[in-house]
Amino acid sequence: MRTVLGAAGLALMALGGVLVWDQATHWDVLIWLAGAVVLHDGLIAPLVVAVGLLTGGLKNRGLLRGTLLTGGCLVLIALPLLLRPLPTANPSVLPLDYPRGLLISLAVVVALALLLGAGRRWRGRTREADVPEK
Amino acid sequence: MKPRLPAVRPPVFRGRLHDARTATSIGRWLGVAIAVCFGTGLISHYLQHQPGWLLDVLPSRPVWGYRLSQGLHVASGIAAIPLLLAKLWTVYPRLFAWPPLRSVRHALERLSVAVLVAGAVFELFTGLLNTVQWYPWPFSFVPVHFAVAWLLAGALMLHVAVKYPEIRAHWAKESPGTLALPTADGPDRRSLLSGVAAAVGAVTLTTVGQAFTPLKFFDVLAPRHPDHGAQGLPVNRSARAAGTTQVDADAYRLTVAGPRPYTLTLAELAALTQHESVLPIACVEGWSKSAHWTGVRIAELLRRAGAPPDAGVRVISLEQYGAYRVMEMGREYAHDPLTLLALRLNGQILTADHGFPARVIAPNRPGVLQTKWVTRLEVL
Numbered sequence: 001m002r003t004v005l006g007a008a009g010l011a012l013m014a015l016g017g018v019l020v021w022d023q024a025t026h027w028d029v030l031i032w033l034a035g036a037v038v039l040h041d042g043l044i045a046p047l048v049v050a051v052g053l054l055t056g057g058l059k060n061r062g063l064l065r066g067t068l069l070t071g072g073c074l075v076l077i078a079l080p081l082l083l084r085p086l087p088t089a090n091p092s093v094l095p096l097d098y099p100r101g102l103l104i105s106l107a108v109v110v111a112l113a114l115l116l117g118a119g120r121r122w123r124g125r126t127r128e129a130d131v132p133e134k
Numbered sequence: 135m136k137p138r139l140p141a142v143r144p145p146v147f148r149g150r151l152h153d154a155r156t157a158t159s160i161g162r163w164l165g166v167a168i169a170v171c172f173g174t175g176l177i178s179h180y181l182q183h184q185p186g187w188l189l190d191v192l193p194s195r196p197v198w199g200y201r202l203s204q205g206l207h208v209a210s211g212i213a214a215i216p217l218l219l220a221k222l223w224t225v226y227p228r229l230f231a232w233p234p235l236r237s238v239r240h241a242l243e244r245l246s247v248a249v250l251v252a253g254a255v256f257e258l259f260t261g262l263l264n265t266v267q268w269y270p271w272p273f274s275f276v277p278v279h280f281a282v283a284w285l286l287a288g289a290l291m292l293h294v295a296v297k298y299p300e301i302r303a304h305w306a307k308e309s310p311g312t313l314a315l316p317t318a319d320g321p322d323r324r325s326l327l328s329g330v331a332a333a334v335g336a337v338t339l340t341t342v343g344q345a346f347t348p349l350k351f352f353d354v355l356a357p358r359h360p361d362h363g364a365q366g367l368p369v370n371r372s373a374r375a376a377g378t379t380q381v382d383a384d385a386y387r388l389t390v391a392g393p394r395p396y397t398l399t400l401a402e403l404a405a406l407t408q409h410e411s412v413l414p415i416a417c418v419e420g421w422s423k424s425a426h427w428t429g430v431r432i433a434e435l436l437r438r439a440g441a442p443p444d445a446g447v448r449v450i451s452l453e454q455y456g457a458y459r460v461m462e463m464g465r466e467y468a469h470d471p472l473t474l475l476a477l478r479l480n481g482q483i484l485t486a487d488h489g490f491p492a493r494v495i496a497p498n499r500p501g502v503l504q505t506k507w508v509t510r511l512e513v514l
Contacts, residue, residue: 006295012288013249019281025273032271033282036255037248044219045226052223062325066332073216073333074340078355080266090372090487093267095362101354105340109332 048072060117067113071106078102150319151326152227155312158304159327160221163334165290167214168254172287174207179280182418182500189446189464197472197497201416204500205345208420211261212341216333218254220326246292253286265419266357344421358421364485367425370417370501373486377454378507386491388475392439392513400491404477406430411472417501427495429476432511433469441513443469449494450510461505462514467496475508 020029051068055061081098088094180188181200193199228247235241260271260279269275294301303311343353347360358368373379388398398406408428416422436445447468449461467473473496477484484490489506496504 002295002298005298006292009288009291009293009295012284012291013246014288016253016281016283016285016288019284020278023273023278023281025278028272029278029282032273033252033256036259037252040222040251040255041226041229045222048219048223049226062322062329066325066329069216069220069329070333070336073219073337074355076215077212077262077337077341080263080268081355081357084266084268088267089374090267090369092358092363092368094357095359096354098355101340105336105354109336 060120063113063117063120067109070109074102074105074109150316151323152224153304153315153319154300155304155315156224156323156326157221158301159323160217160224160330161301162305164214164217164221165294167210167217168286168290170206170210171214171257172283174203174210175280175283177203178207178418178500179276182276182502184462184464189462190444190466192464192466194466194470194473194497194499197413199498200500201345201414201422204416204418204420205342205422208261208265208345209338209342211258212337213334214254215258215262216330216337218258220330220333222251243296246289246296249285250289250293253282253289256282257286267419345416347423356421357419358417360421360423364487365479365482367415367423367479367488368417368421369487370419371453371456371458371506373490373507376451376456376507378452379486381452381486381490381507383491386509388492388508389510390435390439390513391510392436392441392445394438394440396439403430403475403492407434408477409471409474411474411476411495411497413472413495413497415495415501415504416499422501426480427474427476428478428481429474429492429495431471432463432473432475432494432496433471435475435511436468436513439511439513446514448512448514449505449508450512451505452507452509458502458505461494461503463494463496463503467499470497472497475511 020026023029052065055064055068058064078098078101081094082102084094178200181192184192235244257279260275260282263269264275264279300311303309306312337355339349339352340355341353342356343350344356344358344360350360353359360368363369383400386400388400388403390396390398407430409431411427412424413427414422414424432447436447441447444465445468446462446464449463451459451461453459463473473494475492476489476495477492479485479488484493489508492508493506494504494508
């Protein structure tokens with residue numbers, strides 16, 4: 001079963017490889033594929049690891065990291081909306097005020113996190129996860 | 135987790151949660167998201183670029199089929215973003231494994247992981263940019279996104295096969311591998327997984343309203359909003375882009391070619407029996423909305439031209455530029471009573487952006503094939 005799955009995977013990869021190679025611009029595709037790895041391993045991951053290190057010893061770090069993770073992902077999906085260079089010829093593409101939408105959604109995330117943190121403190125049952133490590 | 139900065143390169147991660155249990159927990163959800171994305175992507179691709187042998191077997195029901203499929207495609211792709219980042223974070227230390235290559239098998243494993251990471255980041259990145267119609271790369275989006283999807287699906291299957299022992303050992307809380315992990319990490323792992331779940335929820339809630347209209351109130355970070363567009367409906371291809379802003383209603387003629395060809399003016403077309411269909415327009419870029427369409431049944435126009443009951447139809451648009459100027463429709467669609475040559479949208483005459491004077495609206499079909507500015511039908 002495992003072998004079949006692995007072989008099927010290899011077959012699909014080969015098919016994908018052929019489909020990529022059929023493109024007149026296959027070198028560009030390969031550069032962008034490699035670029036995706038460089039972007040992640042060289043930039044996004046070190047950044048996230050650094051934030052993880054900085055918040056490592058904090059009280060309530062689980063909640064803080066969850067908030068950063070949620071907020072960070074919202075920023076990430078908003079980037080294409082905010083950075084798209086030229087206005088489109090079509091008024092129904094990007095019709096909203098996206099800086100405002102992003103700020104509101106981040107504010108809601110922070111407010112919910114604060115409420116959750118306050119609720120935990122109020123109940124006096126700080127979870128073990130939030131006690132600093134020895 | 136609390137990694138300590140290493141004194142030497144490559145970095146040594148002593149931090150927690152970079153373990154197989156966390157990778158398995160996040161990986162299975164990421165796997166589901168990618169599988170849904172791949173499956174719905176295939177549906178979308180073959181509906182948009184219908185090969186000849188599929189033309190007459192594609193079903194026109196359920197009417198919301200393409201809407202659901204494409205809504206899921208974009209939603210699962212967006213949900214996969216937090217999942218992929220979290221998954222890659224847990225396994226990131228393995229990038230610095232020392233020595234970098236231990237054996238041929240290890241080299242192959244690392245190669246497959248490189249393809250997996252490249253393919254996953256590439257697909258989510260290009261897909262997200264496609265939804266805002268931004269194409270900063272030198273290749274064309276659709277064939278390359280399609281090709282890399284196969285590469286990614288294959289790499290994922292190979293990865294699951296290679297990692298099967300670890301997956302099995304860490305699938306559940308009570309699995310032997312999981313029980314062997316330090317229990318002190320449990321709460322941190324739970325809070326990481328809750329954080330990932332919150333991130334998935336947040337990115338989904340703020341975008342899914344572009345296709346799932348009951349949640350349109352929360353739709354603040356999607357490139358489309360169901361209420362923004364001419365006649366209360368978004369548009370993908372504007373009349374300006376198609377070169378059809380000025381269609382002279384008096385000079386307009388609809389030609390129907392077949393055994394008994396004929397030509398109609400706009401007034402004659404409007405004088406034929408009008409039917410109403412409530413059908414969604416669902417775009418390949420992930421947005422969709424239902425609307426009321428009024429017009430003449432395509433099947434009746436074909437019958438009048440002497441078409442046999444199993445005939446398909448070729449539809450030709452007035453648009454001057456564009457890959458979808460000519461569209462073919464199989465018999466299932468052409469003879470569906472809901473398939474209209476629509477003259478009105480939500481009770482009003484079509485605006486130029488919605489295809490004035492006449493457009494196709496058919497159930498269970500991508501928006502690019504709902505041809506606008508129709509001027510000619512040919513019985514096939």
